[in-house]
Amino acid sequence: MIKSEPDQPSAPFYRAPSRGASKHESISTLSLAVPEVYVGQIIGRGGATIRGIEQSTGTRIFIDPDRHRGYGDVHICILGSESQQRVAKDKVARLSGPLPRTKKTSLDSSASGKSKGLEPIIKEFYVAHPDVAGMSSQEVENFRKINNNISVKNVTEKTKNRPIPNPIRTFNEAFKSYPDIMAEKPTPIQCQAWPIIMQGIDLIGVAQTDKGKTLSFLLPAFIHIEGQVTPRPQREGPTVLILSPTRELAFEIESEVRKYKYKGIKCVCVYGGIQIDVVPQGFEIVIATPDRLNELLTSGGLSVRSVTYLVLEEADRMLNLGFEPQIRKIIANIRDDRQTIMTSTTWSPGVRRMTDMYLTDPVQVIVGSLNLPEPVHAVTQLVEIISEDEKRERVSTFISEMSENDKVIVFVRQKATADDVASNLSLRGYRIECIHDIDCEQALEDFKKGYVKVLIVTDVASRRLDVKDVTAVINYDFPRNIEQYVHRVGRTGRATYPLVTSLTLMTREDWKRVQDLIEESLVVTEELFGMADRYKEEMRKWGRLFGHA
Incomplete structure (x- = not known):
């Protein structure tokens, strides 16, 4: 997980190296690029870990968070002899091993890891409307073009030939088999996202704010909740978990959920400052900021073992606000064969990295341009x-x-x-x-x-x-x-x-x-x-x- 190259620290980070090098060995600098998520454990509480590495290897180690090798990478300099650097680099590498990649398994009885022994997840609910299934390739291309230039592709190599469903054009075409949902004209992101999500496929949706992203994952979530094998009253906790970067956005999502009375599904919104120590049973949807939810999980106030549908809303903002460590801890507690939906306003390197870590063989849907918002x-x-x-x-x-x-x-x-x-x-x-x-x-x-x-x-x-x-x-x-x-x-x-x-x-x-x-x-x-x-x-x-x- 680390990359090394010869380099030198800029002036503010330079100090003379410790004693310990052989007099026959010259002092040089080794530069490493380490994912930012590991920096805390490399430094240790009060700097104890990094000082221990310095003392045991005779090196000096400097961290410069402003010198990036890519999104999320931090520049680390090791000053010392070549032999000292090898030992120090090995110690740093042990503290920055591979991130836990929560890839999901199939839905059969061979599921392992956090999914072992649990009821299988039912994720596919989509029944193509005859008018949608009958669209020609030219009709599909024209529709996508005039609706904010939608582009859509399979992200991973092994699924590159997987058929992608045609976009729907009305609520009725998406939810004909579920008439209780509603019937209005969907937005561009909804047109293409609904058929994909309702087939049980993970999705990364890139679109500007206020473009209908919330309903693109919310309405399929209702159907997902009702369609699972385990009856709702028998589930340990929520079926759907929606992570939001801010309490204000969490409020907005909650208000959207409350507009619909589908099958009596209930939701609860938790965020920093709200006095909820334990989320009570009976809520199928939990909407939360990552910091508050992580506190609830740590204290035992919520179980996410029943979560089979995870939404990472505005992932780029959550990254920008420094929530990735909390997100990683939360996802580590969720079964790995879940369905995951992620939305973002940009397709930055950080969002691409999250897509690779937390989604399995997703389809990417982009509405508009990949340029800055x-x-x-x-x-x-x-x-x-x-x-x-x-x-x-x-x-x-x-x-x-x-x-x-x-x-x-x-x-x-x-x-x-x-x-x-x-x-x-x-x-x-x-x-x-x-x-x-x-x-x-x-x-x-x-x-x-x-x-x-x-x-x-x-x-x-x-x-x-x-x-x-x-x-x-x-x-x-x-x-x-x-x-x-x-x-x-x-x-x-x-x-x-x-x-x-x-x-x-x-x-x-x-x-x-x-x-x-x-x-x-x-x-x-x-x-x-x-x-x-x-x-x-x-x-x-x-x-x-x-x-x-």
């Missing part, structure tokens, strides 16, 4: 290079130029910074709300209703944030990676007002991230080009200093 491109993106001392004045000036209908979110990294910015703006007469802990409901409600126009949010608190009428975003601290930049800026693209803006403040310390903005064609200016070139030259100097070309 459309809302980002609709935003006027300003990037200004200033000093740290100039930031507060620039934010105050920006806010003073807002109209009375504008709302702005100011993103910062740390609680101390949030408090400092809030105090400064309050002294200047602005009405401010600041969110950096769990007691944020009133602050968020005041902002949504327009009682206050400025909301200051830390990265940690932003995972609970979902406001649709934001007209401006200020990145007081530059985002940690390009995905976080896209999600922050994309909030303005969901606004109901025609003019939306983002202002990103950069200092010289942020220059290593400039190239990402340029490569993604997000913000391209002569000043940024110059900053990126200077950073590259600085890295070349460090390379020459340590003997690399």
Whole structure:
């Protein structure tokens, strides 16, 4: 799970290596790329593990989370002799072994692992409507093209020739055999997702927000719940588990579930702050944020042994908010022959990795483009290079130029910074709300209703944030990676007002991230080009200093 290459750490991470190398051995640097999910166990509680490796091998080990080899990879440098590095690398490798891949088995009696001894899952409920089955290949192609340019394919090599069902065009064509569902015109993602999901196939759906993704997995979930072998009252817990990145999105999904009275199916929504210690029996659907659900599993307040239908809603946002460790722990408790549905607004490397880890032979359905989310491109993106001392004045000036209908979110990294910015703006007469802990409901409600126009949010608190009428975003601290930049800026693209803006403040310390903005064609200016070139030259100097070309 680790990749090594010769490299050197940038200046802030350099220290002289420990004693212990033979006087005949030269000191060099070994660079490793380790998946980010393992960094915690490599470091250990209070740094105990990594210090132990250093002491036992005579090396120095440095971790630079800003130098990525790909989404989720962290740059680790081992300084020491070649023999010391081999031993240290072996110890690091043992702490970053293969991730548990929860691939599902077939539905026959040979099922093993977490599925052994359990009733088989019934996942296929789809009966093709004669009008759908009779569509010609040209009709299918034309329909997909005019409905947001749907593209669909089998993801894995072994299923590349598996027939993909034709898209449906009405609710009746999808649910003719289940008339209790409903009969309206489905959205593009629903047109293609329903036939696939109801055949029991795992699916990764990539589409923009507010495009009908919720119903694309929800209505088949109802049928899945009712169609299992074990009667509902005899199941240990929920049949359907839906993981959501934010409590606001969890609320929205819950409200959609409650619109339908199909077979008396009930749902419960759990999230950080809600006082539920044990989820009672009788709820077939549980909707939850990963952190809160993980707490319930750890405390024994919920069993997921009966979950046979798992939904990872807005997987890219959950990754961006740092929920992957919790997701991994949750899935480790769910039977491995389940059906899994994953949705996302992007097809990033992180989402691709999650697809490979948690879905089995899925079909990919993309509605629209694979480029960055459309809302980002609709935003006027300003990037200004200033000093740290100039930031507060620039934010105050920006806010003073807002109209009375504008709302702005100011993103910062740390609680101390949030408090400092809030105090400064309050002294200047602005009405401010600041969110950096769990007691944020009133602050968020005041902002949504327009009682206050400025909301200051830390990265940690932003995972609970979902406001649709934001007209401006200020990145007081530059985002940690390009995905976080896209999600922050994309909030303005969901606004109901025609003019939306983002202002990103950069200092010289942020220059290593400039190239990402340029490569993604997000913000391209002569000043940024110059900053990126200077950073590259600085890295070349460090390379020459340590003997690399």
